[in-house]
Structures are given as C-alpha cells and as structure tokens.
Amino acid sequence: MTPDPQLDAALLTEFKAQLTRSRIERPEAWASSSRLVGQAHLCATLPRLVSAIQASSAPPPLRQALLAALQGGSVERVQDLSADRLTHLTGLPATKAVRSLCVLFKIADSPSAAMPVTSMTEQEIEAFVRANRNPYDLLLQAEAASLLDLGAGDLTFADEVVARYLPPLQSQGNPLALHCVDRIDPSSKLAGPLQADPERLARLRGYAPGTLDFRYWGNQDCFDLRQLKKLLPYYTIVTCNAPPTPAVAYEPSRLSASVIEAHLRKTKGHFRKIRVQGEEALEVLDGDKALLFPPWKFDIKGPLALLELMAGKGQLCVLGAVDNEVFWEILAQLPADERCRPADVIFTQANLPKVFGSLYARLSALPVGQSLDLASLTNLRQDFPRRVDQRGGSRAPYRFRHVEIRRGATFEGLPAGRTARLFKDMKDEASPWFLLLVPEHGASSQ
Ligand SMILES: C[S@@+](CC[C@H](N)C(=O)[O-])C[C@H]1O[C@@H](n2cnc3c(N)ncnc32)[C@H](O)[C@@H]1O
Known part of the structure; x- marks a missing residue:
C-alpha cells in the first residue's frame, strides 16, 4: 500500500x-x-x-x-x-x-421506495427462511442490514439484536441500522416497565457512528410514521414483539366499533379518559381497583393495519410472543377462505374450532418449539385490502408468499423481547405464537 x-x-x-x-x-x-x-x-x-x-x-x-x-x-x-x-x-x-x-457521491440512483435493501428477491428470502431456523440471520446476508422494531418496549430485543449481530456484521465491514418505535411517551408517569430503559437507551446510542445506526422514537404511533425523516424506506426485517393488546386484538373491518366497545367493557371493566397530574390517562375500573394506562391504550387498530405496515416496510416480517387472542385475530386475516373472517363474531375458545375448522385442530395441536407452513394447511389470501398510507411504504397491492407459524415464546439462538423472556414465569398463560411472513408486492397472478 x-x-x-x-x-x-x-x-x-x-x-x-x-x-x-x-x-x-x-x-x-x-x-x-x-x-x-x-x-x-x-x-x-x-x-x-x-x-x-x-x-x-x-x-x-x-x-x-x-x-x-x-x-x-x-x-x-x-x-x-x-x-x-x-x-x-x-x-x-x-x-x-x-x-x-x-x-x-450520489452516483447510485435511489430507486423507488420499495427497493429492497438486499439484492435478494422475494423468492430468495422465502428460500432463506425455509432453510434457516433463525430468520434474523438474514441480517448477515443483507447488503445493508436494517431492522425496524415496532412497539419496542424496554428495548430488551434491540439489545439482544445488537449483542448477537453487531460483531459479525462489523467483521464483514457492514453497518447495522436498528430503528425502534414505541407509542409510550418516555417522560410519562404512566409508562411502566415497558418504557425504554434509560441505561440501555444510552448504551445503544453510544456506539461509534458508522457501526450501529440506532434510533429510538418514543411517543410515536407506529401507524403514523410520516414525520420521521430518518426512517428508512424499507428494512431487511420488521419485527413486532408481543403485539399490543387490545390495539391489534380486534379487526375493525370485521368487528363493528360497538361490538368491540361492548366486548372491552365486558372483559376489561368500565373505562374512561381522565387527567392525572396534568396528563391524560385511561382509567380502567377493575372491581374496586382503578388502573391507569396511557390514554391511547384502547385505540383499536387491528391486525390488517399491522400486517400492511409490516409488509410495506420489510422484506421479512417477524411477529414474536403473540398472545392467543391476538394470534387468532391475525390468523383470521391470512387464509383465502372468507369464512375465517365472520362479521361481528368475537373469537372465543368455544367458537374458534367452528370458525377455523381443521386449521384450528392442526394449529392448536402444534407442540411448543414446532412449526407449520400455513400454505400446507390452507390457501393463502391473495387480496389484502390496503388500509394505511405510510410514507415510503409500498403502495402496490401486497400479499404474503410464505407464512410460517411456530409455537413458543423464545427459540434457541434468536433474540427475544422482554415479554417473551417473561413468558416462562407465566404458568397460567397459554404458550404464545411466532409468525414469519414473507411479503410479496404487485398484483396477484391468481
Ligand atoms: C406488549 S408490549 C411489548 C413490548 C416489547 N416489544 C416486548 O416484547 O416486551 C406492546 C408495546 O407496544 C407499544 N405500542 C402500543 N401501541 C402502539 C402504537 N400504536 N405504536 C407504537 N407502539 C405501540 C406499547 O407502548 C408497548 O410498549
């Protein structure tokens, strides 16, 4: 030299x-x-x-x-x-x-916002996911590894991603962009244990520029990302760990607002918006106890909005530690069969077998640690309705070309969030679910 x-x-x-x-x-x-x-x-x-x-x-x-x-x-x-x-x-x-x-020097053109961040095609991403038990290893294949975590909570997951993937990416000479969004206002007294952990936040922000591009947007609704100038148009992986409930536990396109509200009042108790020490809050009366939450806690967005957001932003979508209620509501959106989406029927343990038939039988028998390819059980839906208009998200029609369903909270070698790590201590909770979805854009050929 x-x-x-x-x-x-x-x-x-x-x-x-x-x-x-x-x-x-x-x-x-x-x-x-x-x-x-x-x-x-x-x-x-x-x-x-x-x-x-x-x-x-x-x-x-x-x-x-x-x-x-x-x-x-x-x-x-x-x-x-x-x-x-x-x-x-x-x-x-x-x-x-x-x-x-x-x-x-700006010779490389910036193609459309939907340009993938690896040169891998949708088919190759699917082949990768089918061949590898750890979907996050896709970060090591990416030209510019990037991950967007929605509803990031206390940043346990972000921390685990950095610990597992930054060293190999650094030795490949590749940077990692890790972007996290949560609606919790970090300065709110209502934030609770899912607030971004300040020490962790400082540590993640402290990496040398050029190795890790870490960003955390608190007080930020993930369903409205238009103001975020540094948000990338597209990520290698988009994750949502322990999707928020009840926000995505009920789908407004199949359940009317009055049915959802009546169900919430029946199951959660009376609730109302109040002000506490100058802050707006949601007060939920549980017997004679009054519980306080952020005011948006019961804003219902539904799984379709989440699936569309994730499909428009990531080459691979990962939903981890999905609780039973949220899981069946998400699942209802994935098969071609419209009978999985009955109007104004709140899913219960009693009606799930009837609504989902053999799909319910196969999935509920799935042992913890095992997985199923949804397409081997039912035809996948080809016609997802478009619901949210995300800046930079793809406007083309989308569907999922591959959906893998696993049972369990955590999996050997995979980073996991706080909620997933806590599941082992929740003896009364049913095992959660883990979904891997490979989106595909453009008009359906069927
Ligand atoms: C069950 S917690 C899961 C937190 C973390 N991902 C984990 O695995 O432990 C759901 C998180 O989603 C956040 N959340 C709820 N609605 C949101 C929204 N519309 N936009 C962004 N974050 C939201 C909540 O503040 C909360 O931190």
Whole structure:
C-alpha cells in the first residue's frame, strides 16, 4: 500500500466515517450500487464517479487521491484499479470501495421506495427462511442490514439484536441500522416497565457512528410514521414483539366499533379518559381497583393495519410472543377462505374450532418449539385490502408468499423481547405464537 503523505489522518478518518454514514442512511442506494460495479456497467460507472468527485466540494488533496486510486476512471475491470490505495482511502476492499464512493457521491440512483435493501428477491428470502431456523440471520446476508422494531418496549430485543449481530456484521465491514418505535411517551408517569430503559437507551446510542445506526422514537404511533425523516424506506426485517393488546386484538373491518366497545367493557371493566397530574390517562375500573394506562391504550387498530405496515416496510416480517387472542385475530386475516373472517363474531375458545375448522385442530395441536407452513394447511389470501398510507411504504397491492407459524415464546439462538423472556414465569398463560411472513408486492397472478 502507498499511503498518501499529503493526506491528513483526521481528514481520512472523517472521510471514512462519511462513507459509512452514507451507506447506513441510504441503504437503497447501497443495494443498487452493486449493479453499478458489475462488468456490464463498470465502464459507464467509473467516468461518472470521477466527474462527480471532480465536481464535489471534497478537499483537493482527497479529490486527487481518489482520482488517482480510480485511475482517472479509465479502466475496464475492478481488478485494474489501485486496490491498495482504495482500501487506504476508504477502509474497504476495492469493489465495496467503489460502491461506497458511488453512494457518497450520489452516483447510485435511489430507486423507488420499495427497493429492497438486499439484492435478494422475494423468492430468495422465502428460500432463506425455509432453510434457516433463525430468520434474523438474514441480517448477515443483507447488503445493508436494517431492522425496524415496532412497539419496542424496554428495548430488551434491540439489545439482544445488537449483542448477537453487531460483531459479525462489523467483521464483514457492514453497518447495522436498528430503528425502534414505541407509542409510550418516555417522560410519562404512566409508562411502566415497558418504557425504554434509560441505561440501555444510552448504551445503544453510544456506539461509534458508522457501526450501529440506532434510533429510538418514543411517543410515536407506529401507524403514523410520516414525520420521521430518518426512517428508512424499507428494512431487511420488521419485527413486532408481543403485539399490543387490545390495539391489534380486534379487526375493525370485521368487528363493528360497538361490538368491540361492548366486548372491552365486558372483559376489561368500565373505562374512561381522565387527567392525572396534568396528563391524560385511561382509567380502567377493575372491581374496586382503578388502573391507569396511557390514554391511547384502547385505540383499536387491528391486525390488517399491522400486517400492511409490516409488509410495506420489510422484506421479512417477524411477529414474536403473540398472545392467543391476538394470534387468532391475525390468523383470521391470512387464509383465502372468507369464512375465517365472520362479521361481528368475537373469537372465543368455544367458537374458534367452528370458525377455523381443521386449521384450528392442526394449529392448536402444534407442540411448543414446532412449526407449520400455513400454505400446507390452507390457501393463502391473495387480496389484502390496503388500509394505511405510510410514507415510503409500498403502495402496490401486497400479499404474503410464505407464512410460517411456530409455537413458543423464545427459540434457541434468536433474540427475544422482554415479554417473551417473561413468558416462562407465566404458568397460567397459554404458550404464545411466532409468525414469519414473507411479503410479496404487485398484483396477484391468481
Ligand atoms: C406488549 S408490549 C411489548 C413490548 C416489547 N416489544 C416486548 O416484547 O416486551 C406492546 C408495546 O407496544 C407499544 N405500542 C402500543 N401501541 C402502539 C402504537 N400504536 N405504536 C407504537 N407502539 C405501540 C406499547 O407502548 C408497548 O410498549
């Protein structure tokens, strides 16, 4: 290697950090850059890159060093570039260095918001999920690994993802974007144990820029993400661990508001909005006890809104520690058979066998730790109605090409959230469910 004596070490360090940041912040451009360095495109890419560097405001010594490393853009193969110089300037091997420069100098186009963040197709994601017991290992295959956790709670899951995946990603030279959303207002006295743990939050925020792009948006409804400028258009994986109940436990397109409200009053007790120490709260009367929750606790969104949000934001959707009530309501949305979605029928242990028939028999017999491919039990739904309008989410019709259902709260080697980790102590609770869904976009061929 011939380090450039003209280049200041601090300038080089800052330049490398800029390159990493741009890969994290523009994962779609990073993914599309792999095409630019393919043999078919390289001859066109390098002159564009060279012109962009010449026209940039980068310090002159850095510009000259980059142009020299790129041989003025006149070579035909990556192997003919000055690999040592590129590595010295970018910290990356030659091909990744050129790709990273394409992203930073805006040569890599930003295709539509729905552009995946790995170059894997929907079929390949499905094949990966079928072949690997740990779906989160997909992060290690991604061009720019990213995960969005909805309803992140105390950030146990985020912590476990970082512990498990940051070290191997770092040794691959790949950054991790880990973004978390929760509706709990961190400053609220009503937040309780699911509030983002302050120590954990500080630790996750403390990673060197360029290794982990961690973001936490508290006091943020995940069903309205339009204001979040740093939200990525698309993530490798979107998770929702212990989906909030009753928010997604009842589907408003099949249950009328009056049926849902009557059921909530019957099962939860009387409730009303009140003010407590200047804050709005939901008061729920349980016998002679008054329980306080955040005011939005009983805002019913339903599983369709959640499924659409997740399908529009992730290449792979993972729902963990799903309680029984939420599970059957989500499940009702997945088969093609409309009879799984009866109007104004609240699901109960008594009517589930009748509504779901053989599907109920097969699923309720699933032992903890085992899994089933839903398509082996019933035809999957092809016509999901579109319900929410997410900034950056795909507007095309969607469906799930693969749905795997597992029984259990935690699985060997998989990161899990607080609720999942607590399940082992809840002897009276039925085992929760774990769903893996591979979305597919565009009009159905059926
Ligand atoms: C049962 S807790 C699960 C927390 C955590 N994921 C876990 O596994 O322990 C549900 C979480 O969803 C959050 N939540 C509820 N509705 C939400 C919404 N509309 N947008 C974002 N988060 C929401 C709650 O504040 C709560 O932290």
